[in-house]
Amino acid sequence: MYTPNPAIVAKDPLLQPLTIKHLTIRNRIMSTSHACGLEQNGMPDDAYQSYHEAKARGGLGLTMFGGSSNVDIDSPNIFRQLNVGTDAIIPYLQRFSARIHAQGAALMCQISHLGRRGDPYGGDRLPTIGPSPVRETAHRAIPKEMDEHDIDRVVKAFARAALRCKEGGLDGIETMAGGHLIGQFLSSDTNRRTDRFGGSLENRCRFAIMVHEAIRKAVGDTFLLGMRFTIDEGPYSALRLDEGIRIALILKEAGAVDFFNAIYGSMENVPALAEYNMPGMGTPLSPWVEPVGVFRHEVGLPVFHAARIADLASARYAVREGKVDMAGMTRAQIADPDIVVKMASGREDEIRPCVGATHCQSQHRPSCLHNPVTGRELTLKHRIPKTDGRPRKVVVIGGGPAGLEAARVSAERGHQVSLYEAAAAFGGQILIGATGSWRRDLKGIVEWRVAELERLGASLHANAYMDEADITALEPDVVIMATGGLPLVDIGAGAELCTNTWDVLTGQAALSGDVLIFDGTGRHPGPLAAERAVEMGARVSYISIDAVLAEELTYAERARWKKLFLKHAIHPVSETRLLSVERRDNRLLATLANDISHEIMTQSVDHVVVEQGSIPMAEVFDALRGRASNAGVTDLEAMVAAGPQPQASAAGFELHRIGDAVASRNIHSAMLDALRICSAL
Template sequence: MEAHVYDFDPAIVARDPLLQPFSIKHVTFRNRIMSTSHACGLEVNGMPEEAYQRYHEEKAKGGVGLSMFGGSSNVDIDSPNIFRQLNVGTDAIIPHLQRFSARMHGRGAALMCQITHLGRRGDPYGGDRLPTIAPSPVRETAHRSIPKEMDEHDIDRVVRAYAAAARRCKEGGLDGIETLAGGHLIGQFLSPATNRRTDRFGGSLENRCRFALMVHDAIRKAVGDDFLVGMRFVVDEGPDGALRFDECVRIALVLKEAGGIDFFNAIYGTMDTLAALTVYNMPGMGSPLAPWVEPVGAFRREVGLPVFHAARIADLASARFAVREGKLDMAGMTRAQIADPHIVAKLASGREEEIRPCVGATHCQSQHRPSCLHNPATGRELTFSHVVAKTRGPARRVVVIGGGPAGLEAARVSAERGHDVSLYEAASEFGGQVLIGATGSWRRDLKGIVEWRVAELQRLGATLRTDAYMEGEDIAALNPDVVIMATGGLPLADLERGAELCTTTWDVLTGQAALSGEVLVFDGTGRHPGPLAAERAIGMGARVEYVSIDAQLAEELTYAERTRWKRLFLRFGIRPVPETRLVAVRRQDNRLLATLASDVSGEVSTRLVDHVVIEQGTIPLDEVYRDLRSRSANDGVSDLAAMVRAAPQPRGDREGFELHRIGDAVASRNIHSAMLDALRICSAL
């Protein structure tokens, strides 16, 4: 996809504050929207190779003003690669940066890198298994290391490493860099919670600033005044930290007056624990939009330097308000651009309603990052285009059965290809399991996944039918060229005996089951339905015991989702029983006797309860698919190698239509996997 696919509307560009240029020194950003640095998970041996660069280039094609990259890029050997960071501690990175900057500048976007030393946030068993270092030997909860207290030799070495890393970034053709204070080594010196020194680097505010001043003085000497140097800086550590707003402002003014800082990239809260990271530092679904814009705006007024900021600025309205009201200079819409890297181009061309929304699901923070829950092209730019190309062959009649996430995406991609698409959903509205998942207290934003696709299908002219249960004969009568079965699944209940006595999580979440008294919830997946059902049971006034097959609550989810459920369970007074299986259920005295077995001890125990709620995923609803196989040219078989390459599927030797099934109609998985199935099959139709 090339940027010129979008024709910018001069009137929109002229009036929207987000589309106005902004300059720091000699660097002009073409607009006020940026992507902040993050470890996207696409590096190869610490280097930003082709996939990494293409991921960012897509944002440049989509019009972003500034793309920062290299979240937590390591400057020295005792800051190890533990979550797919870049290594800016070696000259080997320079040629990669030169290619990277050339392609981004060629697309009109500025490019910067974040450089850092993790300090105690590192891992003594990662990389070269060196001790972590910090101003004081205070353990960080999240990353578990007990660091070595730095002596002045360590301090001098790390200062030189920062300067060398900045020099490499300049030689790589970048527009600038930022260091990272909050939670990393510079911030560990600044905060009295982690700096307990009594020498010239500890105690007073001035002493605690000394290391940061030395780092930035060395950087400035290495890169000169014609290279932008900023700092990702905490404006308030929040309730879990030691630095309040006023002291953060004082520190920022000390750094500003020293002359080594061109801008601040403002953040809020600490990152020492997963809870703090989730609730304050990187809030997601269930948190208010743009929660820290006001304190960041107050910081900007006090400091008087350009300020960038990103924290759940998920929509253009929030970003526009923040920029228009002078709260910040550049709006970081990082996760929003993981959902749709073409936000700026769509805005500037009058197609704002076509922007794929970020729903805050935090799937991009999973171990599979940078994948978006509902944009499977993100992170796969070597395989997929973010703008679905029109087919080069004849338009085909594509029939999609099932209007959940897999079916909606299959229909959307097929319609974008220019095919004649009809979508049939047996229920009265589209959405499938997404509608069930959106019933929880903090999961309502999931509906954006459905609403956007329905709107896109209407724009594309697809035929949409609800309350339309289709048998094999009905489908065949449509004379399709391609049939995509996205019929999803039905709840699985697999016990030695008594499964018929149990209530499924679906029954609870769809309002078909009322719960009271003592309720046992058994979670066999570690996904959302179990906790959602427990929350619903509590809301009905029931008393809940929660038993899970996994070692911790919500094992399959991202740390942000898991943390939110842990906080809610504490509020509910639920203490999950881990690594325990539900074996059987039988009636006893008008109640249910549940037999449990511990995977750890092998001990068997029982619970006498009023209801047993069971979550074990789904089994495919595939009766109609099996009926259609004999009528299809390919016997309903999808070639997996072609699928992974997003290549056209072999047609087979028989007459008939092409038949595929996707999503939970194949096996019980998540939304992203269902949509990836759809994209892989339908982008090649």
């Protein structure tokens, strides 16, 4: 499907091999270790392996896995890590390495002890441990200060875990220092000891050196040993770049590492994670490549790095200019595991872009906001196969995310596809969501699909409202209704006096004076409307039914909105409902109820803006059902299995509705509907 172009391969710095000791990695693109959420009882079984195998098949040089894999019993599984503290993992690793090596890629695992980053109430309910009893904000544990018996035990556990990885056929491992136990010893913020493991820089490095010496003794010199290492913990921490370089040089002098996997920022709390350690949309591309380049120059060992290296231009710059030896494009390959083979075959413009939405960091990880296949490789395919039946005439109504994906997948299958959108531009609610100060990259979801549809020869029609007669006149074989919904405003009384968030974000409603925004979903539209209201000069009161701002979003998105609310002095009121609105003295009187105190309150404002999601636009779908062979009924069992829908005996076209035309959900769910149905057409 993708044939490498020798001229491209010869010239592109990203496609040049890298040799570290005995291992030659075929190119400079890697996926870094992360807890992908697909393990079974701490083991990397078929779903886990298939997720990584897709990237290896897609051409990357190195895939690392097992983010924060636990080496010992008091490092509990709290965010779906692997357990490398037991021999039971060895046969899984052997199967895993055979599959990845068969695709030509190298494979490594990250092993770690969480230390104070653990959970004393998780796993076997043991106390967390650390160099000193300093609490971590994010995971809340107050650790037991380790004595020398604890240190000796954990050092041995690391060595045993590393040996299991070698016996599993892996090419190497990295230990996790940043924020975890090794890093807790390195940083004076978390290491307050006065014995031989604390105080001076050399003493703080002692535990890391002991761990790596024990690992080296267990696995020998032909197994690569690296460290995921924080070069700079950020502006509010003691460990800055100069000290990070000094620590790395001490570790190098001790012969403890073959490579560093450089990261930036602290993991102390959610804001630090979202802004520095794992930045997403709204952050400049490759924000830490320059300090990583300084680190690499000073240390003189191979350096890997990943932090919003989301596009090939950024990756090329980093490698070509000697800032990094391996470009970690982890989230970019969650969006498109075929990055390397597309690039090498001269089809770089077909790469599905990572837009930095951080959906892959949600509780549903490793799912990508606009690649529903990721994490579902056992039932869905990244490379859509052609149909083995006759091409069918597929008509898609609605050009939002669901409709665009339905049309794309159907066209990839080889069907004759026509897409009709009533608005002047394709994109649906994505175009509304992309209006915020930091959400503009969402447009990449639309732009890529429109480009793919043009490449595939689909027939695209904007400004084309289609009713029942228009659709049936096309004599379709399949009709996919992706008509989305309309804003829902559902309160006890006074709905007609309220403004919906869509009208605010599209500029159809002007706001001034005192504005009350009621957020009934915990999604993006409420905060987006608040930001827009402030830009219009309004004074904003923000009321939410949820306990925290933007509760339905990922932690990184919540942190971004909290920061913006602080900037604009918006102080959200939580767990409060909007009951009714009435007109009073040329103003609007909103009646509110607090779910905790049950207090009834009123607030006089100039505008009330309501966000409650959407309600499906189903009129045309309902009108078509009588003409459809399946009466518009989608078999859910077949849909979830991504299998063909049952063949109906009645005459007529096959009819399905997807996305918000069914129920108000997010972009990922809309596209998953489309993919499950259309990949089996």
